[in-house]
Amino acid sequence: MKKLGIITGGGDCGGLNAVVKGAAQMGLNLGMQSYVIPNGYAGLYNLVQFDHLVELDVNRVDFVNSNVAGSEAGHSRVKVKKIDDAQKYDRIKKGLKKFNIDGLVISGGDDTGSVMVDLANHGIKCVHAPKTMDLDLQTYSVGFDSTVNRIASFAEDIKTTGRTHNRIIVMEVFGRYAGHTAFRAGVAAEVDTILIPEIPTDFDIVYEHCKRTFFNRVAASDVKAGTYLILVAEGLKNASGEELVDDAAGLDAFGHKRLAGAGKYVTNELTKRLKADKSVADLMKKEKMFIKDLYETPEVRAVAPGHLVRCGHSSVYDVNFGKQVGASAVVLLNNNLSGVTVAGVHHGVIQYLPTHEAIKQRYVDMDMVTFYEHLGICFGRKHVQTDIKFEELKGEVDRFL
Numbered sequence: 001m002k003k004l005g006i007i008t009g010g011g012d013c014g015g016l017n018a019v020v021k022g023a024a025q026m027g028l029n030l031g032m033q034s035y036v037i038p039n040g041y042a043g044l045y046n047l048v049q050f051d052h053l054v055e056l057d058v059n060r061v062d063f064v065n066s067n068v069a070g071s072e073a074g075h076s077r078v079k080v081k082k083i084d085d086a087q088k089y090d091r092i093k094k095g096l097k098k099f100n101i102d103g104l105v106i107s108g109g110d111d112t113g114s115v116m117v118d119l120a121n122h123g124i125k126c127v128h129a130p131k132t133m134d135l136d137l138q139t140y141s142v143g144f145d146s147t148v149n150r151i152a153s154f155a156e157d158i159k160t161t162g163r164t165h166n167r168i169i170v171m172e173v174f175g176r177y178a179g180h181t182a183f184r185a186g187v188a189a190e191v192d193t194i195l196i197p198e199i200p201t202d203f204d205i206v207y208e209h210c211k212r213t214f215f216n217r218v219a220a221s222d223v224k225a226g227t228y229l230i231l232v233a234e235g236l237k238n239a240s241g242e243e244l245v246d247d248a249a250g251l252d253a254f255g256h257k258r259l260a261g262a263g264k265y266v267t268n269e270l271t272k273r274l275k276a277d278k279s280v281a282d283l284m285k286k287e288k289m290f291i292k293d294l295y296e297t298p299e300v301r302a303v304a305p306g307h308l309v310r311c312g313h314s315s316v317y318d319v320n321f322g323k324q325v326g327a328s329a330v331v332l333l334n335n336n337l338s339g340v341t342v343a344g345v346h347h348g349v350i351q352y353l354p355t356h357e358a359i360k361q362r363y364v365d366m367d368m369v370t371f372y373e374h375l376g377i378c379f380g381r382k383h384v385q386t387d388i389k390f391e392e393l394k395g396e397v398d399r400f401l
Contacts, residue, residue, distance in 0.1 A: 001334045003033045005101040006056070006326075008071040009040035009078075009112040012307075013133040014146025014314030016107060018066035018322025020073055023105045023129070024056035026327035030334055033057070035099065040076035041115055044104075045083060047095025066319045069146060069311050071107075080115050089122040096124070103333040105326060107131045109141065113341065113359040120339030120355070127329040128341040128355045129322075133310060136178035138358050139343045142325065143310075145317040147174075148185040150309045155189035155231060158303060162227030165299065166289065168214060168270060172263030172304040175233030179364050181309075186231040186377070193228075193378040195266065197235035198364050201380035203269040206230070207277075209378040210270060214298060215283045224287050236262040263302035270300045328352075 004027050008016050020036070027034040035053040037043045043050075054060065064072050080088060096104075103125035106116045109132030116128050130139045133147035151173050162169040171191075175181045179196025186194035192213055195201050210228050217226030274280050274297040284290035284297065314322070325342040328350040332340060341358035343351040373383040 001030075001032060001102045003035065003099065003101045004330060004333065005035055005037045005044075005053075005096065005099075005104045006073055007037045007040060007044060007104055007106045008073045008131070009075055009106065009108040009115075010131070011109070011133065011310060012070045012075060013131065013143030013310050013318075014069040014312070015066075015142035015318030015322035016071040016073075016131060016314075017064050017068055018314060018319045019105075019107045019129045019131065019142055019326035020056070020071065021061060021064045021066050022323030022326030023330050024061045024064070024326075025323075026330040027056075028058060028061070030330065032330070032334075034061075034330075035101065036073045037104075039074045040108075040112075041078040041080055042076035043074070044092055044095065045078065045080065045088065048091055048098055050095070050099075053099055066323065067314050069314050077111070078115075079111070081118055089119075089124075092119070092124065103127070103338070105129060105329040105333070107142065107326070109134065110137060110359040110361065113137070113355050117339060117355050117359075125333060125338040127332045127337060127339075127352075128358065129325040129329045130341055130343075130358060131322075133181060134175055134178055135180040135184075136176070136361050136363070137341075138353070138360055138362055139341060140321060142318055142322045144180065145321075146313070146315040147309050148181055148188065149315050150312065151181060151185035151231075151305065152188040154305045154309070155185060155191055155229060159227055159229060162229060162301075163225050166218065166224075166226060168210060168228045168230070168298055168300040170230045170232060170263045170266045170270075170300065170302045172232050172234060172302065173309060175235055177235045177363075178361060179233040179235070182231045182233040183364050183369070187372060189229075189231070191229040191231045191377075193230040193380065195230065195232040195236055195262075195380050196364055196369075197233055197237055198366065199369070199379050199381050200237045200239050200241050201266075202239050202382070203266075203273070203380070205382060206266075206378060206380050207270060207273040211274075211277070211280070211283075215287070218287050218289075224289065230266060232262050232266050234262050236265065238265075263304055267300045267302040271297075274298065274300070 024034040034056040107129040131142040133143040135144040214228040328342040341355045
């Protein structure tokens, strides 16, 4: 193993530059040369057309800033299997041979990982460094901690607008089919309701919780100010279990429906109920807020920070984990391993598992949802009071995932 190619793919997020730098630094330590293959799998497929690649030598790698989000290597959403070229795998191998690249470090989520499995099955040596802000792989993934910190910060900030205008705010965030980002960021930002794909939403329950909490806050305020904040994952399902999709947007490069409109949908459901509820007018009059035909119900607004939660800077945790998995991927390649995902480094020992197992989707733990329901957070379902279990811990403490 003399020359490495480094690829990042899928969505951008914090910690990716740490993967790139960690891989290159470990390569240097082991006497290898590392090269950036730009623009993800699109760059890999077109590698044979490149005249040269950027080598991450001692001087160049010094300019890779691990603390900055995004990726020095660039991204694309390309599923190699879907490329209309019967010789696509031979073309990729020719490109690798052209630059004498012996193996690939590939960082990405489930889609990127699935392509990596495909490449490994076609005899291309590669190791996967897990990356997805959604945290829906079996391992911890680079990007999650950076993202939830930004979501929580934005959610805290928007409360100032909500309280100033006595508004109910609905913030929509990424998450697709697993609600980890909304769940963890929502807990940290102390939002009132968290709506995730794992729990079909009963909007009657959300509405009653919202009305009670909002008007209680206004009544308790000496300046009659209050707000209510809902954090909703884009993959929201209604009480019938139907997901909300943007049918006009078609499918993405990996055949997924484009999820859209969760925030607007929740806003409409609450607005509809506020207008139909005759008791709301009495509550507005009681707090001296009511103006006939102009201000009869609290306003519900939807906001979406979108890609702002992916960009900016990386958290300390993601920089540490990113360097570990990037460097570990190089060690595994150097030991003739391929088609595996780095799970992490524990007590100096690199742990890994087959990538086809690592990319299986992991959902929010419903026992943890129940735990936080005890603390008053609404999850759009009826909370059934249950006993909280406990046990004395013996042996090694589990790491955070």
